[in-house]
Amino acid sequence: MPLGSGAVARRTAATSRYAARFRCIGAACEDNCCAHSWQVLLDRQDYGRLKAALAASPQGQATFERGCVRTPGAGARDRRYAALQRTPDGRCVFLALDGLCSVHTTHGTAALPGVCATYPRVLTEAGEHLSLTATLSCPEAARLCLLAEDAARLEAAQPEALAPYRVRHRLPVSSADPFVRHVQAIRAAFLELIAMRDYPLASRFYFTVQLARRLDAARAARGRGAQDAAVREAISACGTAKVLAALDRECRGAAVSGLLPVTLVRQILIAVLRGQRATRFGALVHAVCGPHLEADAGRAPRRGARRRGDEWQRAHDLRRRRWEGEFPDRSEQYATNYAADYWMRDPFPASPDLVGFVLDLLARVGVIRFLLFGHPSLQGSDEQGSSPALRRQALDHAAVEVVYTFSRTVEHSAELRGLLHALISQHRLRGRRSALELARF
Numbered sequence: 001m002p003l004g005s006g007a008v009a010r011r012t013a014a015t016s017r018y019a020a021r022f023r024c025i026g027a028a029c030e031d032n033c034c035a036h037s038w039q040v041l042l043d044r045q046d047y048g049r050l051k052a053a054l055a056a057s058p059q060g061q062a063t064f065e066r067g068c069v070r071t072p073g074a075g076a077r078d079r080r081y082a083a084l085q086r087t088p089d090g091r092c093v094f095l096a097l098d099g100l101c102s103v104h105t106t107h108g109t110a111a112l113p114g115v116c117a118t119y120p121r122v123l124t125e126a127g128e129h130l131s132l133t134a135t136l137s138c139p140e141a142a143r144l145c146l147l148a149e150d151a152a153r154l155e156a157a158q159p160e161a162l163a164p165y166r167v168r169h170r171l172p173v174s175s176a177d178p179f180v181r182h183v184q185a186i187r188a189a190f191l192e193l194i195a196m197r198d199y200p201l202a203s204r205f206y207f208t209v210q211l212a213r214r215l216d217a218a219r220a221a222r223g224r225g226a227q228d229a230a231v232r233e234a235i236s237a238c239g240t241a242k243v244l245a246a247l248d249r250e251c252r253g254a255a256v257s258g259l260l261p262v263t264l265v266r267q268i269l270i271a272v273l274r275g276q277r278a279t280r281f282g283a284l285v286h287a288v289c290g291p292h293l294e295a296d297a298g299r300a301p302r303r304g305a306r307r308r309g310d311e312w313q314r315a316h317d318l319r320r321r322r323w324e325g326e327f328p329d330r331s332e333q334y335a336t337n338y339a340a341d342y343w344m345r346d347p348f349p350a351s352p353d354l355v356g357f358v359l360d361l362l363a364r365v366g367v368i369r370f371l372l373f374g375h376p377s378l379q380g381s382d383e384q385g386s387s388p389a390l391r392r393q394a395l396d397h398a399a400v401e402v403v404y405t406f407s408r409t410v411e412h413s414a415e416l417r418g419l420l421h422a423l424i425s426q427h428r429l430r431g432r433r434s435a436l437e438l439a440r441f
Helices: 017-021 044-054 058-065 102-106 116-117 140-146 182-196 201-219 224-237 240-254 259-275 280-297 305-326 328-347 354-372 386-412 412-424 432-440
Strands: 013-016 069-070 082-084 121-126 129-134 154-156 167-173
Touching: 013 328, 017 121, 017 129, 017 140, 017 154, 017 386, 044 058, 044 069, 044 102, 044 116, 058 069, 069 259, 082 432, 102 280, 116 328, 116 412, 129 328, 140 328, 182 201, 182 412, 201 224, 201 240, 201 432, 240 305, 240 432, 259 280, 259 305, 259 412, 259 432, 280 354, 280 386, 305 386, 328 386, 354 386, 386 412
Parallel strands: 013 129, 121 167
Antiparallel strands: 013 154, 069 082, 121 129
16 A cells, blocks of 8 residues: 555544553542643633533632633633633642542533643544544553553544644645645655564654655645646655665664764753753753762752762663663653654644654654663662562653643743754754654664
8 A cells, every 4th residue: 555545545633543442530630730830811702601600609609700700801702801710829720629620520511611621632634524532641541651552543533522622733725835745645654664563663754754855845836737747646655565674774783872862852851951950851950960960950060070970871772782682662652652652742733844743743652761771760670679560550651741831831931942943953954864863862
């Protein structure tokens, strides 16, 4: 079957399996989203629906007036029509002491603001096609995505089943951008490459870089007809057995130092220590590598910092070989599912170029792997007589915490996303050697 051909089936809706399986676990969640100081904005419909639900009693009316405040100057069509309020410790005012939403408990899903009813789900509309996935900033979503082998596979869905959720991304297929016109075919092609488990994951990542290069060239073609033909040719050419075998040999045979991705990951983690220390992810970064990065994060170099950093890197490599040696398929599954979810969730046509979009993913995977094998809960667990089952459970737990805290930090911080893009540009990562370094890291 030609690469990308999975997208020609005319389905009106699809969902990743883990998104279809998702159910909020409420009070059982280890890091409840309603207890964070995120700003939840309401449009006029959200505001009216919540007011109608709570106005049935004087106590409910008082709670509504305290917990839902109009935005000064906001018009009727403004998405910032109102905002939910927070307690001094950052909890939503509607979050009860039992860890459950009092609005949902009393009035059901229909009364919730759109963002509350939808999160962590991410709904994308491309013409007449709807696709549902989720953001991995939710611990339960991350758990479902990472730990089941089939989690990231797409399956058909009934469009009416997705009606309760708010559309995050809208892509009009009549767009002048060929990436929007062919969004399903392009996404399917990348998902197929990532899922080719007969090849090492590094090779599959390298395949995606090469497909992105061809598609970027197709996007630059003059004229709609030429663009469409070039997109189809790029997808077809990168899917042949001959091309994939050649790229696999190139990736396997390349001599890479690992210096570039280590430098990139180090700079990202330093930025986290500088600006996100108070977050749970910042605390995790500090626990894993703070002593070796503190000097750079505080801009106060200390004697021996470089030597200690080299020792830290060698220790990381040793821990990674040890854990991947015992569970060779597990960490590959985390990265494969994370990558597939990235392609299903993020609106790649909005990126200036696909190569940058792919390199952004590889940098994220590099950070996640780096922190995973240095996670405090894994240190010494293989030396304390624990069973393989318990060690795998520890690895799974660490993977979920790293991914959801990383996603919560990056996806909710425009500053960090901008930094990631800037570092990729700064290091000029678009060349063949750089792509190989990141794919192999």
